[in-house]
Amino acid sequence: MSRRVRDRKRLEGYLPPEGVPISFSIASIGARFGAQVLDIALTYGFIILLVYAMVTTGALPIEAMFALIMLCVFLIRVPYYILAELVWNGRTVGKRIVGIRVINAEGRRLTPHQIVARNLMKEVELFTPVTMVFTVDAMSGLGVLLTLVWVLAVLIVPLANRRRQRLGDMVAGTIVVDNPRNVLLPDLALSLPAQGSVPHVFDFLPAHLDIYGRFELQTLEKVLRDPVRGEEPPDFGQISRTIIRKIGYADPVRPGQERAFLNAFYRAQREHLETLRLFGNRREDKFHSAPGS
Amino acid sequence: MTDAVAEQDKRRTGSSPDSPAAPAPQGELLRSARFRVEREGHWRRLDELVVRAEKAGPASLSYDETRELATTYRQAMNSLSVARDISLDRALLDYLETLCARAYLVVYAPQESIGGLTGRLLSIGIPQAVRRSALPLLIGFLAMVLGAVAGYVLFTGDPGWFYTFVPPDLADMRTPEASVDYLRSTIYGNDFDAAETLAAFSSYLFSHNTRIAILIFSLGIFLALPSFALTFYNGLVLGAFFGMFAVKGLGYDVFAWLSIHGVTELAAICIACAGGARLGLAVLLPGQRTRRDALREQAHDAVKLVILAALMLVAAAFIEGFLRQLVQDPKMRLAIGWGIGALWLAWLLLAGRSDEKQANEARGGSAP
Incomplete structure (x- = not known):
């Protein structure tokens, strides 16, 4: 197991x-x-x-x-x-x-x-100790001690083992x-709307896509999904600026087109990493090229 | 399944920035997205079937649907296996992981039918468990008998012990100071008239006794000592109680009075103690196994013992509520009490013999 x-x-x-x-x-x-x-x-x-x-x-x-x-x-x-x-x-x-x-x-x-x-x-684990706790007033010192030890012993067991x-x-x-609950969220590579006013072409070179790994890609996926109600929408400008700086992307990304850029980047990055996976190169995170890993 | 995977991707790495909102042609999809589009229908179908099976049980599915469940389950498992290797779409992976986990439970861990279960338990399970538990049963009955003897001896030495052993609400007015006539009246008295009162009384007793039995059983896990002590204490009460009547010359009458329900009820307490002792022995003397394994194995018989104890307590409560007050003749009381005891014994010793041989052979074959 x-x-x-x-x-x-x-x-x-x-x-x-x-x-x-x-x-x-x-x-x-x-x-x-x-x-x-x-x-x-x-x-x-x-x-x-x-x-x-x-x-x-x-x-x-x-x-x-x-x-x-x-x-x-x-x-x-x-x-x-x-x-x-x-x-x-x-x-x-x-x-x-x-x-x-x-x-x-x-x-x-x-x-x-x-x-x-x-x-x-x-x-033994619930009903009797609880009943004893309720009657603790009427107990002698030994009884209180016994109740305390009992309750502690019962409480510690599920906390002390890995499977609770x-x-x-x-x-x-x-x-x-x-109980597993499943919701099939849409595939981002299919469903992402182009949010820029003008359809813009972003081209990524292999060098741009060699920086990140699976973890970063899936974090980006989480960010790009519609935010959970009550949470603040993420700052796409900030995220895209960080990504552009990290991967050394040279083409300009105009303000207002950050979302479209991120969508295109997600798609390209995913395709790149999935292709690498097929050839046995599983990049778990951005430290994949670090020495010793 | 894997043809889509094995298919070589000739396109160069780079984005295809056509508007993703418009349905892209098949060739333009990511491989993992194509994989998903092709199979999504099967997964949704499996999802539907699993939800229905979870809500109303697998029995609510028709023959064809059950076959479909099996097929789509295997397809989904296959998809999961492939998706783990080729896809980085978190939504897809999470969905398939949970879907497969749920489907696995529906396919491999379905519900047991409750009908056949009870029959099997009564005809085979319980009697065989009792016959396998000689040592724990000895411990249980020994605790009670030792307690009774000690209670009796201590009481005859000094009647003051009675107040130490017997809780006041149980003793009621029946104390060593009470007159012989009063004590006799509690044995033969008929202060319960209406059948409804009897029912109330017996349901109270049942609830009370069962709780004690469950407690005695479940405390057994603490090395069996609390079970032994509680049963011993029950014996002490019994001994002191009997002694109180015996010194007044009412020994035979109280013996008959206790016999009619006590044979069943006290035996049930002892059996519950034996169940607890099985648990305690597993913790104390696990043998070659780990304590947890030993506990798990011993628990099978221990639980059957405690179910038996609960059944006997139901019977005892009925006898106590109705027959004890209705039957006044001590001979009849003795006959009924020990007669019922003999019936229990016959059931536990004789039932399920033929299956036992097969079971032993099967066990002998598989056990190392």
Whole structure:
């Protein structure tokens, strides 16, 4: 299993029978905490609604009501998580909202045994310590110390291992990953509008294109895409001036044509680097010609 | 697939600055852009199928669609492999990486059907797991028995121990100071009348006991000691409780009273402890494997044990809620309690025998 870190994300790699390695990014602690909080809020909210509805309507005798509520309070603990993950293949309601899911750490089918095992441990990792924290006032010094050690031990485990597995995940052999979401953005080499008022011809010599590598090209691609809403549009003038200086581009680029220049440069640079790739020359970044690399 | 790649590009390096807004002729496209244009339809189709399979399960796809899923999945994997080598279009790479990851999960990690699962678990899984867990079961029952004996001996030595062991809300009014008549009335009393009250009581007990059982089980991971201690403590309570009635000459009556549900309920607690012990033993004595591997392997049987414990607790709660109050004759109580115990034993010892041989042979063949 290959282990890589890209973009500060922790990746877990798998090799399917097709022989093309694929990877999932491990869900962040924040996302998992959020999903857990959502699940708790939803389940307990459901109980409160149920009690409220039964008290206001008075449809059931008091004993039946008590029995029903006791049953529900039991069900929203471990059984809820087991059922939800069984039905939705590793996603509780909270996980669905946050966009994470449980997968088998071996990359195969998530078995019911794993779901049961990882959620049974929730009792020891979550419910009991939380209950103890709430009753900490009534405890002796030893009790407080025990609670503290317990909570710390449970919290440290997912922080201390690379795949952010909690105890239940280790027992069950599962990991929690970001549910991959995919959007196919348009190909810049096809869709870029010519923004200069006059179609202008920019010619690049091979020397101009030998400066940058893959990383710079993909950074430029990011910049050229329509900015995410709320972000300031990048300063194309500044970027194009920097590029012109670095690659030693001699022809003049008139003000107002920076965007068109960048588009043309992106296209030419990509074509150049892709051609080099075909011949086995993979230029990862601008340091490709530095000695020793 | 690779013909587009292998095709030599004769054009010289340089920009083709015709207006990109107008659809450029095929020959003018970058090789990687052409690659994308040719295959995009397949990817979008796969995307659709994957989204549907994720939402409603792979069963919602028709026969033809499932075949299509397999084909387009392989095409997309192929595209990903090629794109990693020839394309520097980040959007394309990211899209294919995530699409293939999602499709991989749909194709290779589909959902297990819940129906056949339960049947298999009851007829084969649980009984075999129990038969494989002799040592942990011994630990579980030993904890309970030792606790009970210690509780009884300590109580007969000094009744003051009762208050140390038994929590006040469990003891209620049943303390060593209570009169014989009162204690007898708690055994044979019928203060629960309406069936609804019984249902409420039994659902409360079930919820309470199951939580204890789950706790006993899951604490086993801390080297099995907390499981053992909790079960031992349960035994202490039991012993002290029994001793309190026994010294008043009510030993036989309380034994029958406890038997009717206790055989099932206490056995369930012991089995939960055995499940915890399996986890603890895996951490303590992992053998040749790493601790994590040992834990993962032991967890299979341990989880089955705890499911069994939960089932038994459901049964115990029903017996306790209904039968204990309805059946007053001590002989009947003994017969029902131990009879049900014998049924559990028969199920756990006899079920799933024929498959076990095959399973053992299969395991013997594959294990080093």
